[in-house]
Amino acid sequence: MMSEAPFKAIYKVVDGLEIDTDVYLPSGSGGSTGVPVVINIHGGVFMLGSSSMVNNDQINDCLSRGWIVVVPNHRLCPQVNLLEGPMQDSRDLLAWIYDGGLQRVIGEQSKPHQVDLDHVFAFGTSSGGHLALSLGFDVPRPVAAIYDMYGCCNFASPFWSSKIPAVLAKLPPNLSQDFINQVYTESPIPTHDGVSLEGQAPGPPDFSRFRPAFVFTQIGNGTVMDAIFPSKDWDKVDPIRNISPEFPPTFIVHGMSDTMVPIGLSRDFLAELRKHGVLCGMREIPGEEHTFAARMKVGSQTWEMQKEGFDFLQKVLEDK
Structure with missing residues (x-):
């Protein structure tokens, strides 16, 4: 069907x-x-x-x-x-x-x-x-x-503030905070992005784009929740x-x-x-x-x- x-x-x-x-x-x-x-x-x-x-x-x-x-x-x-x-x-x-x-x-x-x-x-x-x-x-x-x-x-688990070395190892060494923070300037707020953690096309994340660079930096550093819900309520x-x-x-x-x-x-x-x-x-x-x-x-x-x-x-x- x-x-x-x-x-x-x-x-x-x-x-x-x-x-x-x-x-x-x-x-x-x-x-x-x-x-x-x-x-x-x-x-x-x-x-x-x-x-x-x-x-x-x-x-x-x-x-x-x-x-x-x-x-x-x-x-x-x-x-x-x-x-x-x-x-x-x-x-x-x-x-x-x-x-x-x-x-x-x-x-x-x-x-x-x-x-x-x-x-x-x-x-x-x-x-x-x-x-x-x-x-x-x-x-x-x-x-x-x-x-x-x-x-x-x-989200109160220590895991959410723990680094993930395997993810950090994938990041290029020269990412600046100013570059990745450009994610906050996108307007309008995006409702889709062509990168998925699920592994679909178009393939690996492109770290020359600030959004994937920002996201994988947060994952690797254990700061995802700081980025998306800083109040921690x-x-x-x-x-x-x-x-x-x-x-x-x-x-x-x-x-x-x-x-x-x-x-x-x-x-x-x-x-x-x-x-x-x-x-x-x-x-x-x-x-x-x-x-x-x-x-x-x-x-x-x-x-x-x-x-x-x-x-x-x-x-x-x-x-x-």
Whole structure:
């Protein structure tokens, strides 16, 4: 059940900036029950990437299940902070869906799909995993369930202020602070950047550009959170501090060899979910580093194991 090419829709305008999302429709119309929706949020340390840099095989998996897939862009830090930028944009996208915005733009495409607002799911990789989790708290109506793929959480952990020598070793030695700080001058605030931590084209980061140079400097020096949320008011942005028995059912997939977001952070998050009685699960993927989603081969062991996240969402749907 494949899709036609996605169409773009504007879900938000802020300070004159239009923020868009790609919408993929399955071939079926969903019948009388309506069509579930998966919000698929790209990774990139909240500062890189775009909607074009998600895994197409995962999109096709969702489409084959008869789901609509919504792949949004969001404003990129650091000109706007984590809470007021990526998190607010993701939450406004969810509100747009619940308020009928998605149904309206589907109608403008003359498609018959009726959106099932009782089954809006969130999925994301890396920083996108965090943004998916942010749709489970401090929103008027949370998503129905969440699939978090090696998402960022537990920001009080010492890891977030620790250097990563392997990343520092990739940086050229002559980067000046004045050069990388040009990132703060970009206007309007960008909603996409052609670099992804997931490994997609156009290839390795170009450190002659100030945004990749800035971002990888922060990652290597352990200063990402200083850059994107300097207030450090973790209660407002950290999913692990916002779990209650009402938190949506959540499934986590994480590589056991991850050095950029260590698997222990997700294990801590899972333990907190269980402590509050939230329906949850986790699949640890042997041998996989961060960003493995981009390199998965359909039918491989890693592919089959990560599919358990979408199977979890399917089970939530079937148990309605």
